Each structure stands twice: as C-alpha cells, then as structure tokens.
Amino acid sequence: MVGTFDLWGLTKTVLFYALVVFIVVVSVFPFYYAILTSFKTGTDLFRVTYWPTSFSWENYLSVLSQGSFPRNLWNSIFVASVTVILALFIAITAAFALSRVRFRGRGLLLMTILGISMFPQIAVLAGLFEVVRFLGIYNTPWALIFSYTIFTLPFTVWVLTTFMRDLPIEIEEAAIVDGATPWVIITRVFMPLMWPALVTTGLLAFIAAWNEFLFALTFTSSNLTRTVPVAIALLSGGSQYEIPWGIIMAASVIVTVPLVVLVLIFQRKIVSGLTAGGVKG
C-alpha cells in the first residue's frame, strides 16, 4: 500500500515538473532560436539545428555597419525616453488631483481616461495624420512623441492614481498643518515616496513606446526617421525572394536583449505595475 502511494506521489511530482519544463521551454525557445540563427551565416542558415553549431558575428557587424539600423536604434531610444518623461511629468500632478482631492466628475474623468486607453489606435489615425501634418512634424521623431501620448498618458495616470491612493493620509495632513501647498506636497512629500512607482510606470510606458508599430509605420516615411520595429518589419534583402534571416534575427536580438534584461531586473515591480493597471481597473 505504502509503495503504491509513493508511486502515485512520485508520478504527480514528475508530471508537475514536466509541465514546468514544458512552460519554460515554450516561453524561451523562440528567443533562443533567434539567437542561434543570428550567429549563423551562409548555407548554415538553411540547415535546421537545435543546438549551436557555428558561431559568427558577421550578421551583427553587417546590421550595425550597413544601412540605417544604428540610426533607427537611436530614434527608438530618443522617442521612447522623451515620451515617457513627458507622460510622467503630466501624469504626476493629474494623479495627485485624481487620487487625493474630491471633486465633482472625478469618477467620470477616471472612466474617460480608462476608455481612452482602450481606444483602437486606428480610430484616431486619420485625424492624427492631419494634426501631425498641420504641426509640420510629419516624418520627424516628434510626430511619434506626440502621438504616443495617447497610450502612455492614460496608462501612467491610471497606475500612478492607484498608487497614490494608497499613500497614508497622515503624511499629507502633517504637511498641510505645516502650511504646505498642494504643489509642495507633490514635489517634496510625495515624490520621494513615489520613486518605485515612477520607475515601474516609466519602464512599462517605455516598453510600450519602444514596441509601437502602427503610428511609427504611418508617421515616418524615410529610413533615417524610422524606429526599430518598423525597420525590422521592412528589412529586406537584395531581391524580393531573398529574405536576410540572419540579419533580421541579429537586429531582433539587439532590440530585445535590453528589454529582457530590464524586465528580469525589475521583475517584481513590473508584475505589480501590470496588475495595478489591469486588475484594479
């Protein structure tokens, strides 16, 4: 009896760990395979292998030396950073008002912000195109910084509002007794407490801006102004039938590695930020 019971327990453990291994392999394999491919060249590329067989930096060298990829990389960094800084700057005061002050229409405003974050981007594309052309920023990074506000701002406002709501009222009351104005309360009292939340929100908004495709595809038209996702999507070889898979994979790895490293470092914070943006909605 004892023997069969143990066997059942063992089977359960084995099955559980098999599931765990399966989840890990499925999650990681495509990225692993992209890295594997990025180090292959020539005919090696077209031989399917499951383990590293050859090793060459050639694809990396050609993606970083030829064409506009370094410029695209810089565009992406610039656009995503400026977008995030602007969004955080506008969001922090708005989040204070939405979380700490009672006023009429607050619920409606919060609903509107949530609604905007659910907007299909295609619905504003035509109108934004007109505004972008009117402002004379078509085919510049500013067109993207401007348009990305539509998803980074509602998101940052929403997450910072949920975070600020949880800050203890006593801190604020003490500051009010000392005669602090709301502006002083935000900058001197809340900001020091908010750093973790700002980092998390900023990082998530950064990733969203870094990955954005539709606006970047529509509002830029030359190789030099494109961001990385568009550049990778449009990378092509000498002819229509010759897709440079090695170079595409090298570019993909270059774009993804910093994100994966950031995400792994800030794992816990990102998970809590995601759930604040989602579940508490």
Added chain:
Amino acid sequence: MTTEAIAPPVVVPGRAIKSELMRQRARAARWFLVPMMIALAVVAGWPLLRSIWFSFTDASLTNLVGANFVGFNNYLRWTTLASGRTVFQGLLVDPAWWNAVWNTLRFAVTSVFFEALFGMAVALVLNAEFKGRGIVRAAILIPWAIPTVVSAKMWSWMLNDQFGILNDLGMRLGLLSQKVAWTASPETAMTAVLVVDIWKTTPFMALLILAGLQMIPKDIYEAAEIDGVHPVKQFFKITLPLVRPALMVAIIFRLLDAMRIFDLIYVLTPNSVATKTMSVLARENLFDFDKFAYGSAQATLLFLIIAGMTILYIWLGKVRFDGGDR
C-alpha cells in the same frame, strides 16, 4: 455654561478654515488636471472627431481640408437602375469589410479563450510552491517583453515553409507528412497568427490571474483538505468562483485589445485575406489605396464596436457590484 456658550463659535471658524482649505485644494486640483486634459484632447479627442468627420466626406490623402460632406455615402448608398433594380454600395455591403469583421472576431474570441485557459494553467503552476518558481516566472516574462514585430519575425522564421524548425520538428515527430507553408496558405494563416499571439500574451493573462489567485486566503483550502474535498472539486468549487472577478477583468481587457490587432498580422501574414482584420483593412484603405474617407468609415465602425463593448462591460460590471458578490 460659559465654556459651552463659547464652544460653538470656535467650531464655526474652524469649519470655515477647513472648507476654505478644501476649496483651495479643489482649485489646485483643477489646475493640476489642465495639462493632462489638454494633452488628451489634442491627441485623442480632436483626432477622433476628425476621423469620424472624414468618414462622412469624400476626403483623399492629398485633399483633407477641401473635403466635401457626402452624408452616409461611404457607409451605404444606393442607385436605382433604369431596369428598376436597386444597387447597394458602400461599407455595409462590402464583402471585404465583413470578411475583416469575421476575421477579427474569430481571432479575438479564439485567442482570448486559449490565453485564459493556458494563463490559468500557468498561474496555477506559479501559485504552487516548488523549487525553481522564480525561474519559471522569469521565463514567462520573456515572450511578454519581446516586441510584437520581433516576435512576428522570429515565428515567421520558425514557421518558414522550407527551412522552418517547426516543420522539421513536426516531420521528425511524425506529426506532419509534408512541410506546410504556415503563414502563406489561407487554411493555416489564421492558426499561425493565433499561435504567435497566444504564445506572446498568455504570460500577461497568467500574471493577472496569479494576482487574483494570491488574494484567496489559504485557510479555505486547509478547511477543504480536512473535509477531504478532491483537488479537482476544490478548483471548481473554490478557486474558480473566487478568482472569477480577476479573470473576467483580464478577459475583457484582452478582448478589447485583441479587437484592434494590427502589427502581428501586418508583419506575419501580409496581404493574406484569411487574416486581414478591421485595423489592417482600414489602414490599407487610408494610406495604401488612397481611399481615405472609406478607411475612416471603417476605423469609425471599429471604434463604435469597441466603444459598445466597453460600455456593455461597464454596465455589466455595475450589475455585478449591486447584485451578486456581497
């Protein structure tokens, strides 16, 4: 007596100061909201109104300002021929549009269904205590962190008809009798898109569900254990009902998100009629075919569909708060 007589007047100025403070705060709050509201109005409100306006005009890419109002012509118009037959034209009778609507709905419902299913499984695994849990959580964050365009490229290489590793694997394991052109053939294109989207988005679902699971108090399970309730029954009678609010929110969010899918399909299966969704079709009309007004009409309809779903969700959410739970 004297103290009591004095006391009330002291309270009144106190209240006045307090409400003056509240007024000051409300005033400050209004100013704090101004930058955000201007930004959202310029970047979301106005463009949305203009897009809707364009859908009622004959605007073209090169002539946005001089567009003329044409009423509902982009949506539906009809002409009666000399023979007495009435011919309908416009978006509402356009088979390409309804194909895109069907593709979008099929994609959204199928992908979210599987994401919820697999997300639940992954969340249950992560909620158990075992060695190496940290590694699993780190691993599932990788698909989420990879940009959509990049994952589309990675998978289109893996799904390549001649040199793709998945065809190779399928042949080796005897699952496939011949190599399949996953992304190119109309029968499998949607499956390919679904596989990539489910791979990429299940982690997000799993993390949201996991947050819900972790809020369930442990002693409920201990009590069930003592009563000898079977683990499967525990899942359906305890876990599922308690995690349902978190699960529903996650599903609705994902559903609304899936309805607007663009980048994955644009990169993975370009020009495939079998996967063309509303967003892809609308952008094509707006910028590639120079049917700006027609594309605007499609974008407007997609907006109305998503807005309708959102309102329905908020409405149903209210019902749940009033009735069921507490």
